[in-house]
Amino acid sequence: MSIAITTQLICFTVLSLVVIIGALGVVLLESIVYSAFLLGGVFMSVAGLYLLLNASFVAAAQVLVYVGAVNVLIIFAIMLVNKKEDLKPINDIKSRRVISTSICLTLLSLLIRVDVTNVWSLSSPKNSIGEESTIRIGEHLFSDYLLPFEVASVLLLMAMIGAIVLARRDVMSKDISTGLPVDQELIEKSSEPLLTNKN
Amino acid sequence: MMNFESIPLQAFLIVSSALFCIGIWGLLNSRNAVRVLMSIELMLNAVNINLMAFSSYIDNNLIQGQVFTIFVITVAAAEAAVGLAILLSLYRNRVTVDMESFNLLKW
Secondary structure (H helix, E strand, C coil): CCCCHHHHHHHHHHHHHHHHHHHHHHHHCCCHHHHHHHHHHHHHHHHHHHHHCCCHHHHHHHHHHHHHHHHHHHHHHHHHHCCCCCCCCCCCHHHHHHHHHHHHHHHHHHHHHHHHHCCCCCCCHHHCCHHHHHHHHHHHHHCCCHHHHHHHHHHHHHHHHHHHHHHCCCCCCECCCCCCECCCCCCCCCCCCCCCCCC | CCCCCCCCHHHHHHHHHHHHHHHHHHHHHCCEHHHHHHHHHHHHHHHHHHHHHHHHHCCCCCCHHHHHHHHHHHHHHHHHHHHHHHHHHHHHHHCCCEHHHCCCCCC
16 A cells, blocks of 8 residues: 555544444434435445555445445335334333443443454564455465355355245235135235234 | 554454444344344444454455455345345235334244
8 A cells, every 4th residue: 555644544534434423323313214325325435444455356346245236225125115104112112222232332342442452463564465465365266265155156046046035925826824816916005914913 | 564654453443343333232222124134234344344454464465354355245245135035025914114023933
């Protein structure tokens, strides 16, 4: 990395502030749509952090997969299930908030303590391959990580088929339990919800 | 990267710790199921930042952390697709995305 250290520090500070504040916005904002777009901003800033770490290929993969696929998928899901509903109040919500916040703060302080006090054995910067990391990743993927690479393709195929099977509508002509003909209308509009009165 | 004239490794680790804890908080406190999935993505990103930082500072010749990050990104994409499909199927059956009403497996 040939950028001056001041520029690096400024970039790092801005990117990490965007990451932290954006993540807080994702979990705290009322509107789920704002959360989804802030999540896209967080993913872009994480890609910027990867660029600061000399990893241009992973940064590009992060932008393509997270911003281009996962975030768009989440926005589609929000549009499909976006219904204004009044959530039922929970009686012990206060104590739940307090307990979960204290657990998270404790975990955060523990992690930061480990980060700061541990002595990391940093390798010397002379060995750094720098900009050639893409070539090295390709060598890894086709030599010692060949089996995980192939298994990942099988995993993606399974996930694709599983998502289709789970999300498609029922196309059977008869209901299995009752034997009545199934209406092929939009299920969200017409049919009775199956499990809502079972509590 | 030089030790004394570069961003310290600890800075990246602290950012990723904070991101991970925010993700856990969102996972525990969200009522909307889509927001729970977003929190899981935040936690996966925190882990990725950790892997990339260690790969760049400790293993900067054989960058195995970057290869692991690519596999984590792959699994995260598959997880998001299957999670959202399960969410759509749940919404079709219960007409809500409230996490408190998904209690079919509760004894």
